[in-house]
Amino acid sequence: MKLLFRSYLSSLREREELDAILPDLLSELGFNVYSRPQRGTAQAGVDIAAVGKDDDGERKVFLFSVKQGDLTRSTWDGSPQALRPSLNEILDTYIPTRIPKRYQKLKIVICLVFGGDMQEQVRGHVTGFIRRNSSRRISFDEWNGDRLAALLLKGVLREEIMPKTLRADFQKAVAMLDQPDVAYRHFAQMTDELCRAASSDSARIRAARQMYIGLWVLFVWARDSDNVEAPYRISELILLKIWYLLTPYIGKGPKSTNKAITQVLVHAIQLHITISTTLLDKKVLPHVGKRDAIATAVLTRSHVDVNLKLFDILGRLALTGLWLLWLIEQSPEQAQRELAIQRVAKLSAVGFQLINNNPALFLPLQDQQAIEVALFLILVGMSGGNHKDAHSWLHEMVQRLTLAVQTHGRYPCVFTEYRALVVHPRERTDIYRKEATSGSILIPLVAAFMSAFGDAVALEKLTKLVDAELEHCTIQLWIPDSSSDEGFCKGSHDHGVALCDLPITKTGHELVKAVKDACLASKDFEALSAMRTSYWPIILTAARHYRLPVPPQFWINMVS
């Protein structure tokens, strides 16, 4: 296990990646972290500052200067970002001026943190530096990868709080990274167990940190093996699990617990975005401009795989954009907001490139892929994306849907089992089609947007289709109810209200009105903890992850 963490620590690529787990690690070890890493602000050489007990039992101030990877001649003293200049800053500036008054009488330990090892050729220089600058008040300590790995095992992942069986699940998840389904299953088992066992405030904080650090470890390993599929799926799960741990403290209970778990949640959100963009920015988006390139990269003999993967990617792209939009709302800095806005606009634009160059995205194979369609439409709507492109996309979708249904082709079906999808349509008969299209959340979604776009032609086609071939189909949408807060957290499907038999008409006005009235009448959506605390993307993440329809409250104002 230690080897696993050791390898993880040495594989961290950015200094920020080590920063991201260190505060949680220290907190879990009993340190009081009073200064966390920040970007763009002068920190006088200190990345993290904390107060805690040293090995000798004495309470001291610990000042951490963090470098990634091995400590080499160049990372020791070759540039302004090297360790030695940082240590000089700590000695010259931080200690004399920045230590909070309440800690000024405490002794100081300057910790040299790096994920790897100290190379031998630099050890002499470091030892010399430490000897020259050590005093009764100031001492130095080396926190290399080995020490950090030991601390991880001693702290947040120690055996008393993470039993062997859970560790085994975690190790299996890491080992099975190239089998994302298996890795996910093991990791999910671990998170379920951690959440179930977390009964006290501190245990809940710890569980959140354990899941977050576990995800980091998994992600770094996955990144090294060039396959971040499992960590992506797990990152969605982790967000929902941490939210589950947080909900009891929203508006009640100890504020410190709320704050601590919220802090982990925000880090987990950032990690989720990091994982998502690792895949999108490096492997998908550079190729969306090339026709059929992404669809071909699925490397399959079945159109089913292409369809499922493409809609999955579209959903990830949309969700990433929506989380970035949420971050924009939270960010106080104008420059960062501008950058994020540009990034979201780009995601919306490349989404359409992805669609136009991979035409399987013009018609889902499963009705539940309406979730991905809705997410992307919401992204386009919220980011001021190109409505003409959205209109063209849905117009083509209606044309294909009509043809596929009428000709018993590969129309969207209600089946979720992969085996059923591979043989769909199993029969080209009315009886089979009736079974395969027993209900739809896709049709009302598309119809509502077509109504907003004023596309009478498409609406007429849909109306005819629903009146003839799909007369039996229950046209429906879904809105959360008072039990949905828990349902979203647990991944249950046993909550919410289905709006059934929605009217599909030539103008779509009746549909939009019916949905709007239902949204206005229901107060449960606004009462959801994620909505009350403005963490609205949590609901969208839950919808995507647990395959629940996106509540129309997210898009009804875009179409009415």
Next chain:
Amino acid sequence: MASNQPNGAFRLWCERNPSERSKLLDSAEAGDGLAREFLTFALQAANDPARAINFIKKCPDDRRLSGMTALGRMNYDGAADAGKALHVLEGYVDKSNDDHDRTNALASSFSILHKHYDPTAAERLIQLAVVEPGPSLLYAIADVIWQHGKRLDAKAIVPALTALLAIGPQHTGTLRAIDSALRGLLDKAHVGLVLDYLTDRLHKSDLTISNFESTAHALASGDRQRLYDIVVRWLLSGHIPLGNNVVELLRSSNDSAFEPTTMAPTLPPSDQLFLCHKAIGFLFLKPITCCSILVSMIRVAAKNERRQIGDLLFDPMLINFGGAAREYAQTIRSRDPAYKTVKAALAKSQAYLDGLKSAGTVKELLPSDYQSDVVLQHLHDDMRAAQKLAESKSVLLNLVRRSTILYGRRSLVHVTDPDGTQKTVEMDLKSHGTSIEFPRWEILDPVGLDLLIRIYRAEKKQ
């Protein structure tokens, strides 16, 4: 006919015993049942047209038919005698008679014409026969075209084929006769008439070219220019059943290109594009044939249409078929008028293929092992079902004993001859197989492909 052979001896006996034959004829004339059964052969042996004509004129029953048949089988001294017999029969081909009389009269007339051919009489008889024919007469007309088509001219054939347009799928015997007739006419200077007939008849979707099996085979495997002409003609009709018949016509033949020397018709620009759309719509799964039709149009098209057809050659043809179709396009020589356009399409195709490879292996996009297993199992089941179906339809496999060799690359079989001697038959084993290139969009965008094909198939002429 073989069915007449047992009566050959009786006919010979009648020839050798004139007095007995005469008694039999008298008995038949008097209405004796047994004598009536042998009337045809007795009349034939008598070789007495007047007596036969007498039966025809006086007896409005089976004896008339016997008289007609006998008249057709008699030997005539000259054209004048034959003409007299024909004149009598001609009267019974007229529409005022019943279908059986007309049928026998026509068949016997052409038996006489077989030996004493008179084109005017032949034309006249057919003109009479095609007026309100019954099913039996239609069969006789088809049979006449089949048996005598080589001697008939267009004036006789055209009304006959026009009458035969009325034949439906339930008349399988007549259809077989028409098929044989058409197959025979293809060898003559009547190709145009055959194509006209098929075009008109297949316009209705109750019959397909597979109902004319031997003709279809001759068309598909014969003169390539003739095949090109009929394919183009049917595609240009814009009629979906005819388009489907193009598919049917080429179904069993290999996917091959029409030669560069094939003469393309002169068409208005809109028809050139229309033809290309139809070719893609109906011959998409015969990519080489389809591409060669597109290339044939590029050769004769004006600049603007040439560019548009070149675009079609790239998208959807070369995009979907990176194998044989692309290899075909690469065979277009630099002196070919289509060369530049095809080269441009090939360049686009190369850029497209490069683009496909650009993403490389994205592990996150790969299907899981479970999904791959399910797909493989499904493909395996499909292939096995197809193989079983093919085996059940194979004529060869139903005739021979089948051995399954599990190991080795040679087989030795010990065979015992009828005389008891044993010998060893040695056989080297060779592998054989077949391959089919699926269109790329069948996996990447099957719904879009289906939509495209349907749009092109249903497109109407401007």
